[in-house]
Amino acid sequence: MLRKQQVFSIIRPFNELERPIVPDPDENKSIHKLTQTGRYIIIIAAFLGWFFAGMHLGITSLSMGSAAKDLLRGTEQFEVTAGDQAAAKKQVQEAGEGDLQVLAQAEADKRLGAASSKWFGYYVCALLFGGALGGLMFGRIGDRFGRVKGMTAAICCYSGVSFVAYFVQSPEQLLVARFVVCMGVGGMWPNGVALMSEAWASASRPLLAGVIGTAANIGIFMVGVAGKLRVVTVDDWRWVMLMGAVPIVLGLLVPLIVPESPRWLAQRSMGNSEKTSEEAKPDVNTVEIFRSGMLAVTLVGILLATVPLFGSWGSSNWAVKWAEDTGSDDLKAQVVMARSLPGIVGSFMGGWIASLVGRRRSYFFNSLICLGSAQCMFWFSSPTEPTMFLLLTAVLGFFSGIFFGWLPLFLPELFVTRVRSVGAGVCFNFGRI
Numbered sequence: 162m163l164r165k166q167q168v169f170s171i172i173r174p175f176n177e178l179e180r181p182i183v184p185d186p187d188e189n190k191s192i193h194k195l196t197q198t199g200r201y202i203i204i205i206a207a208f209l210g211w212f213f214a215g216m217h218l219g220i221t222s223l224s225m226g227s228a229a230k231d232l233l234r235g236t237e238q239f240e241v242t243a244g245d246q247a248a249a250k251k252q253v254q255e256a257g258e259g260d261l262q263v264l265a266q267a268e269a270d271k272r273l274g275a276a277s278s279k280w281f282g283y284y285v286c287a288l289l290f291g292g293a294l295g296g297l298m299f300g301r302i303g304d305r306f307g308r309v310k311g312m313t314a315a316i317c318c319y320s321g322v323s324f325v326a327y328f329v330q331s332p333e334q335l336l337v338a339r340f341v342v343c344m345g346v347g348g349m350w351p352n353g354v355a356l357m358s359e360a361w362a363s364a365s366r367p368l369l370a371g372v373i374g375t376a377a378n379i380g381i382f383m384v385g386v387a388g389k390l391r392v393v394t395v396d397d398w399r400w401v402m403l404m405g406a407v408p409i410v411l412g413l414l415v416p417l418i419v420p421e422s423p424r425w426l427a428q429r430s431m432g433n434s435e436k437t438s439e440e441a442k443p444d445v446n447t448v449e450i451f452r453s454g455m456l457a458v459t460l461v462g463i464l465l466a467t468v469p470l471f472g473s474w475g476s477s478n479w480a481v482k483w484a485e486d487t488g489s490d491d492l493k494a495q496v497v498m499a500r501s502l503p504g505i506v507g508s509f510m511g512g513w514i515a516s517l518v519g520r521r522r523s524y525f526f527n528s529l530i531c532l533g534s535a536q537c538m539f540w541f542s543s544p545t546e547p548t549m550f551l552l553l554t555a556v557l558g559f560f561s562g563i564f565f566g567w568l569p570l571f572l573p574e575l576f577v578t579r580v581r582s583v584g585a586g587v588c589f590n591f592g593r594i
Contacts, residue, residue, distance in 0.1 A: 194423040195360055203360045204369065206411075206419045207353035208376045210316050213408035214346040215380025217319055221288050221339070222481040223384055223497055224393045224401045229280035231395045232332045234273055241265045274486065280332050281482055287340040292347030296586030299348020303355060303582030308422045309415060311352035311582060316412035319345030323405035342405070351586025358573040359424040359581070370512030370570035378504040378562055385497030392491055428578045450576070450584045458575050462588030466572070468528055469564030470589075476535045477561075480554060484544040492544060499551040504562030511566020520571055523563070530560045 195203075249264035295315065303311025319342045326338035357369050384401075393401060450459045477500050485493045515523045538553040568589060576584035 194426075195420060199420040200360050202419055203356055204372065206312070206415055207357050207373055209408070209411055210312055210349045210353050210415070211373055211376035212380040213316070213405075213411065214319060214349045215377030216384050217323065217342055217346050217380075217405055218288070218377060219381035219384030219497055219501070220401050220405055221284060221343075222381075222477065223388045223493060224398045225284040225339070226277060226281045226482050226485050226493075227393050227395050227398045228335060229277040229284070229332055230273055231398060232329070232335060233276055233280065234395070241269045244268075278482065278486070280336075283332075283336055284339055287336055288343045288346075291340040291343030293587075293590040295344030295347030296351055296590030297583065298344065300351040300583030300586030302348070303352040303586075304425075304580055308352050308356035308359070308425055308582060309419050312349060312356065312419075313412055313415045315345045315348035315352060316408055316415065317345070318342070318348065320406050320409040320412055323402050324409070327399050327402040327406070347590040348586065350589055351582045351584075354569045354573055354585055355582040356419075356422050358569075359422040359578065367512035367516040367570055370515075370568075371509040371566040373569045374508030374511050374562070374566035375505045377565065378501045378508050382498055382501035382505060385494050385501060388494030388497065389491070392494065424578050450580055450587060455576070455580070455584070459584065459588065462572055462575050462584070463591045465524065466568060466588050466591070469531070469561060469568070476538070476557060477554075480538070484550070487544045492547060495547070495551060496544075496554055499554045500558035503555045503559035504565070507559040507562025508565040511563040511568075512570040513566070514563060515567045515570055520567070524567060527560055527563050527567075531557065531564075534560055 246265045248268045249262075252264050295318070299311050299315045299318075302314055322338055322341045322345070326335060326342065329335045329338055354373060357373060361369055384404075387401075387404065391397070391400070449455060480500070481493045481496050484496045511523075518526075534553065534557040538550070538557055542550040542553050544550050572585040572588050573581055575588070
């Protein structure tokens with residue numbers, strides 16, 4: 162049985178949601194080392210990094226279903242079989258008319274559709290598990306070698322491997338490529354958020370949390386716009402992979418122009434003035450966030466991230482696939498846009514609402530509203546009735562977007578500078594699982 166002290170150690174983070182659990186001493190001293198220009202460069206770089214990461218989140222919803230069908234139909238198991246021909250003959254005999262070849266191909270396509278849905282699920286899992294591993298790995302890089310280096314590595318990862326994904330020839334190859342891409346996506350968030358939270362004063366953080374929260378939704382929206390202008394189909398989806406490779410330019414520029422977090426630099430040099438450069442690097446141990454001193458905080462962070470991430474991605478990704486299967490290729494782009502455009506507004510307001518209403522109250526009431534919105538969308542609408550379906554998707558998109566302004570404000574507050582990137586990254590990305 163748990164001892165009384167252990168129970169209180171788990172409950173404590175819930176009781177302290179209205180203030181940073183682990184305040185950093187000498188916070189203002191390190192912040193003043195940055196110029197105003199440097200702070201704005203950090204905002205722009207973090208925004209763009211998470212914007213392009215958001216594009217990859219949108220790419221999963223928009224193109225992975227079509228990609229799976231294209232890659233699967235090249236395999237022998239989805240060619241027209243004797244069983245498909247027999248089923249087609251039976252339909253012709255019962256109806257008294259029909260094109261035998263067309264009906265046989267339709268039977269083969271049914272099997273293809275079921276298999277593509279299974280692979281779409283695999284690609285969503287690649288997003289979730291890849292993001293979790295990336296948050297851990299790139300978060301550790303950010304804590305060990307610097308936020309800028311961690312952010313650079315994450316951006317180069319998701320953009321470079323997206324270019325490689327253009328050339329895949331099997332669903333298995335695409336699965337591996339998307340897993341690695343999503344590792345970069347998961348690694349971008351903790352480094353960008355940690356860098357911004359350490360570069361700006363507390364008074365600015367609610368607004369900045371909203372700014373970074375909107376970035377991903379804007380990226381998702383732009384993918385939807387691109388899918389509207391050029392419909393993603395079974396025969397035309399690879400161009401989306403090239404679009405995902407564009408931010409490699411940003412990855413090359415970040416280490417050249419973005420200043421490092423002064424607080425991280427101060428942590429590195431603290432007490433190490435007589436050590437060599439290699440020895441002076443912060444002593445970062447990823448396991449530390451799972452030890453008794455931080456375990457309760459880490460578990461609370463994961464739990465708080467799980468609710469919106471599980472609900473949001475569980476509904477939005479499959480809503481797009483539902484639209485593709487029962488509606489049209491054009492409708493799935495509209496679903497992406499209908500969810501992400503209100504999400505931009507919601508995520509921008511998330512940090513401000515959390516500061517105004519309180520972190521606990523805003524989280525609780527928004528969770529209830531999201532639950533009701535999701536149930537209404539799946540119970541009372543269908544892609545066969547696009548107007549109502551898109552309207553309820555937009556409502557859910559707005560309220561789920563609020564979480565993505567809330568999380569960048571709160572999660573970095575849980576951890577000290579030494580493990581801030583890896584701690585926030587683990588909470589945010591493990592919440593997806």
